[in-house]
Amino acid sequence: MMIELTFVHYLFLSFIAAIILFMVFRKDTTFISLLGIFFIALAATHSFTSSISTIFNSLIYATTELLPTIFIICFIVSLSSLLTNTGINEMMVYPFTRIIKGPIMAYWVIGALMFIISSFFWPSPAVALIGAVLLPVAIKAGLPPISVAMAMNLFGHGFALSGDFVIQAAPKLTADAAGIPVQDVLSASIPLVIIMGVVTTFTAFLMIVRSRKNELVTGELYGFEKSNEDFLLAKKWRIVLASIIPIVFISDIIFMILLDLQGGEATALIGGTSIIILLLIHFVTYKHKNLEKITGYFIHGFQFGFKVFGPVIPIAAFFYLGDSAFETLIPDTLPDESTGIVNDLGIALAHVVPLTGEIAAVTLTVAGAVTGLDGSGFSGISLAGSIAKLFSSAVGADPAVLTALGQIAAIWVGGGTIIPWALIPAAAICRVDPFLLARKNMIPVLVGLVVTTIAAIFLL
Template identity: 60%
Template sequence: MGTELVALHWVYLIFIFLILGVMVMRRDTTLVCIVGIFVIGLIVKGSITSSIIGIFNSLIYAITELVGTILVISIIVAMSKVLAETGINETMISPFTKLMKNPSLAYWTVGLLMMIISWFFWPSPAVALIGVVLLPAAVKAGLPALGVAMVMNLFGHGIALSSDFIIQGAPKLTADGAGIPVGSVISASVPLIVVMGIVTTVTAFYILKRDMKKGILKVEGNAKDYKEQNNKKGEMSIILKRVFAVVVPILFLLDVVAMYTNDLRGGDATALIGGTAAFILIVLSMVKDKKSGLENITAYLVEGLQFGFRVFGPVIPIAAFFYLGDSGLIKVFGEVLPSGSHGIVNDLGLALANTVPLNSAIGAITTAGVGAITGLDGSGFSGISLAGSVAKLFGTAIGRGTATLTALGQVAAIWVGGGTLIPWAVIPVAAICDVDPFELVRRNIIPVVIGMVATIIAAIIII
């Protein structure tokens, strides 16, 4: 590994399990995260004052990393409010309502559209592109908002992001780590993505339908909210509603074209969607409210920002802690790791790889474990190069299967951290659907774990 595990690594690992345990118990994790940051600061700095300063700086770092997502979600929410108040939203979704005749059709329609758009432009812009339109249609069809969030998350941040067939950012990183061609990783990932995708989404669908049938998960509250929103019509003629119902999707479609022609990805693509939403908000507010439009633009934005920070508030402390597992530690506390360290999370992943015997079954399980552990920092991408390196280690020792192991590590890291099992990684979907991100993660756990077990078995067979 180039460095031994020190007290810092073990303390970080202990707090990971504490946080996961608190989440499983459905309790708030803020206290555990803040204490964890303080203890880490005390270990690396040996000063109570520096540790207290580190708590604040780690929160600032987390907010800085998340502010782009907070802002674009806030603007989208503000725009959505205007669309709902004017009735444009209802006019715009009517074609999708005809397609989504029941919860089952809504589930698979939303999922497939989310997957296709995410392949081309990554999930975060896709959430903003289709969430506003498809969420009300799906809820009206009888699919709870939490179910909509699940399907968008699993198909977008799960299947599409972990495969990344079009943009190829993920396979490029893992291929470089393993020292093999990108094409080899993509080819090897196809059967694994198919197994992971089918098992996970079908399992989630079964659990969702079961809980709806038992009355555990209900749609009435969300349907009522949408009904109330759609009854608050602004002063706008039917003709104008129909015009804007056509213009708004066209503007977002033009965004899609611009993303493709200008090769916009990630943050730039999200910013384009956010800027377009801001433009739509301004125009609609001026048309709807006329003389009071100037003031109402600000009011809508403030309301959107209040929503954004209300949703992100509980997530910022836990994000602040897990960011310390990667580059956040240096940003907050400086160069405090031993020489040769690759970051706390990567060191733990590499230590795991170095403590198990080498054969195909253990190789697949360990590579997936390393990927999952590196995904705990919430990005899904920071550790996949390490997953590729570990895959090469096992592939070389076994004498085969390097590409398959590399793809498996990629799938595990991104499904966990990219992601479907880390609360702040699901924030965009949770915010658009107005559901609790922690509850969304809890809903995702069983399908994703079952899917991962099936995928590991498939990898062992292929190797």
């Protein structure tokens, strides 16, 4: 069904273009994002006061949506700070230094582990687990933090999540929307997911190798090198706790498998475990004399978390208006048949392009990418399935291939590789600018999407 686009749709699209231009020219996006929220609300409600209120309410909405991610980052940073000060971190990473001898090995080992863990538990808990343990090792091996974050994003939020072969939440949504069995989507997505993942990760690897000399950061500069005299714990305690912590996190993985914990539930388990470990190490380190020291570590973690998320929340608030937030914050102002601004734009795009197999593949990629702009990845994949069903019947193409292609594009864009507010977990754990990370990921992801779209055309 064709959705009639309103002035609000075109205004939203105009501000998307403006935000992208701001990013390209490396300008701060807070001003343009908040301005966009105001004018979109004004166009929808024709009320000056309501538009002003929408600015505040949209920020509250975005913060609420991002709060679990903010908290897990805060707790991991608090724990990492204590692990570094006590010397436990150094003990934990020592065994890995024998395996990860250089930046090349660091990139591929971190990537492989991210892919495996993300396939079973989704990327957020995987980022927390791997970042806490392997980030210092990678930096000591010569891989810059920005490159570690790229590996986490591309292998986890991109490669593993776009296929979702184990949990199968994504293919189930797209298959239902396309009206085909989920097994058809899984089968069709295997070659496309592999092509997209291999092309993207190898392109990123070549970029990292080329620029590594200019970005090399040592452990000392990054704050991971301390002398033994600086540590707060004696060596015997460092050895004991460094042995216990990995066992505890491995136990988390076992519980995830046994209790079928995924996504937010798995992240909550990792976050709660981090707090328990923080309490244990704090008590062993400071005994009963300075128990208030833990407050300082919590403050440090929360300061870091909200400092990182500060510039992200306004732009996330704007893009949430394109999806679920609009009806919540500005109800009954879009047409009755509307499914959200971003989805409406995707449907409109599908109706204005010529119907050929080649154009169908390109349109599914573009439509999937557009629906991923809200930073969710999953919000638009049902739309991708619907468009695939429409195009396949019109041009006689394989609906499973088109469905898989739209799914891959939506998740790679929105799942956490090139949308700054979606890739915050990896950026925060690695302590890098999320907007810089998004720009670094942009070229590999775009190259991957082009190659994958071409491959899909031949598979149709």
